[in-house]
Amino acid sequence: MSQTAPRTVVIIGGGIVGCTTAYYITRHPSFDSSTTKVTILEASAHGAAQGASGKAGGLVARWAYPQSLVDVSFEEHVRLAELHGGAERWGWRYVNCGSWEGRAEAVPESSSREAGEEHEYLNRRKSLEKTLGLEGGKPLKKPQNKTSKLPDDLNWMEEDLTDAYSLMAPPVDTAQVHPYQFTTSMLSLAQERGASFVRGHATRIVTSNGRVTSVEYTDPPTQAAQQLSATHVVLATGAWAASLLPSLPITGTRAHSITILPLSKDLPIAPYVLFTEITLPDGRGGASPEIYARPGPEGEVYACGAGDDAPLPGCVDDVVVDEEACEKVWMEVRGVSRVLRQGSVDRRQACYLPTVLGRRAGPIIGEAEQVARGLVAATGHTCWGICNAPGTARAVAELIMEGEIQCVNLKNMAPKLFL
Structure with a gap:
């Protein structure tokens, strides 16, 4: 060439x-x-x-x-x-990457659907497979050094709701922008x-x-x-x-996410990326949102859920956001973090990840x-x-x-x- x-x-x-x-x-x-x-x-x-x-x-x-x-x-x-x-310029920093397992508290739902009504989204969701690894890659293995105690500086998760926490990778191996x-x-x-x-x-x-x-x-x-x-x-x-x-x-996998602005600007949100395994209340099963603290004066927090196979639109401007999917992520985050629960959702959004068939x-x-x-x-x-x-x-x-x-x-x- x-x-x-x-x-x-x-x-x-x-x-x-x-x-x-x-x-x-x-x-x-x-x-x-x-x-x-x-x-x-x-x-x-x-x-x-x-x-x-x-x-x-x-x-x-x-x-x-x-x-x-x-x-x-x-x-x-x-x-x-x-x-x-x-x-x-773009928020570059190294972060801690952890695996968190625990229980969610029951929190009021902000959507209008009846309690117990099944989300249509739940029937379509699929894993984004971020930690699974692929041929030629280095899979992120399940951590073995589990403890029920949170790191001292992880100030936005709850000790009493934690069943297990493990560091998944050294801080020098994980960063964010x-x-x-x-x-x-x-x-x-x-x-x-x-x-x-x-x-x-x-x-x-x-x-x-x-x-x-x-x-x-x-x-x-x-x-x-x-x-x-x-x-x-x-x-x-x-x-x-x-x-x-x-x-x-x-092809494309649609993924939903939200960004959360914590209520208090006086409490810096510790730089952690968490892969979670949450037991939902009232026998509603489990969930695995990813929750990322981001830098900045307001300490934004990003959280995403599973993906789905919604048809790819003709243009990125035509991507449809499933409000139920975003509400589900917010419900899960509210259930495990009392700090973030007091905050507010700034953005509810969806995008398509390119997947090779x-x-x-x-x-x-x-x-x-x-x-x-x-x-x-x-x-x-x-x-x-x-x-x-x-x-x-x-x-x-x-x-x-x-x-x-x-x-x-x-x-x-x-x-x-x-x-």
């Missing part, structure tokens, strides 16, 4: 992978804005990071998967934070070096003689068909990748030369897109600017294995 002629790179998708790829291209040692033009094409009318890139938890972990990509991505997260003030702030920062830094951001819904990748030549898209204000010429096209549309390349085995695990990264030269796939990151975006972006930038990926061996993620 290396070439001396001018490059015109169109990145389809203004999420974390797309914006970070633009950053790495514009920071490549051989980048020259006079010979390499970078354009990010985003379908949302609201700008960048409107899907999972703005609504995910922001977990960054050395124990994520696939391991080869994680090894590069984690170190790149560290480097980016040091280089651009990530602690202040605020995903929206990280993504928009990458976009801003890329724009400083000449990258362009265009709003439009991509409708077709145009090829000629086995190479990409342009991307067709719909202009939002006029709904007129427009075209961006391209020598390289990066498909970074997450769960929507198959809409432009139907042979990609990509079939036996082979994703993500899918590399040139899809059997479809067209210059077409690069960068999708299928499941629940680890925030974590693995820097490694993906660095690899794609090397592929475009140097002709091959140098930083990591991604042969088992090559598009030809999936198409």
Whole structure:
């Protein structure tokens, strides 16, 4: 793919992978804005990071998967934070990661449904499999050092409701970012070096003689068909990748989450990420929400539940939030944390995580030369897109600017294995 002629790179998708790829291209040692033009094409009318890139938890972990990509991505997260003030700019910090098991107290429901009525959502939910690991990754094993005592500084969970607590990974192995702030920062830094951001819904990748030549898209204000010429096209549309390349085995899992603002600003929320196993009251079964403390003056807390198979809409702006699913997460959090119970829900949201169908695990990264030269796939990151975006972006930038990926061996993620 290396070439001396001018490059015109169109990145389809203004999420974390797309914006970070633009950053790495514009920071490549051989980048020259006079010979390499970078354009990010985003379908949302609201700008960048409107899907999972703005609504995910922001977990960054050395124990994520696939391991080869994680090894590069984690170190790149560290480097980016040091280089651009990530602690202040996008909430970069190391966090404690623990497994919490315990019981929820009965709390009043804020929805109007009758007590005992079954949530339709409960029949559709499925695990996001964040801690299960995949082939080539390093599974996060069930901790053995369980205790009924909470860490002294875990000030937003309840000792009397705790059955077991275990540290799941060393603090140096788990970190976090605020995903929206990280993504928009990458976009801003890329724009400083000449990258362009265009709003439009991509409708077709145009090829000629086995190479990409342009991307067709719909202009939002006029709904007129427009075209961006391209020598390289990066498909970074997450769960929507198959809409432009139907042979990609990509689907979407809808995931719901809420953000909580604690009542008291005087009590700093300790930096913990908790994977929970909750026994619900009144024989209502169990639940396993993830609860992440986030930095900032208000001490925001993020919590997410299981996913579901709701159909993928045509655009990220059309994602439907199931209020029952968000209420369920809030009920679970209220039941185990009296501190958070006094707070309020700031956002109720949903996003789609890109999942690779079939036996082979994703993500899918590399040139899809059997479809067209210059077409690069960068999708299928499941629940680890925030974590693995820097490694993906660095690899794609090397592929475009140097002709091959140098930083990591991604042969088992090559598009030809999936198409």
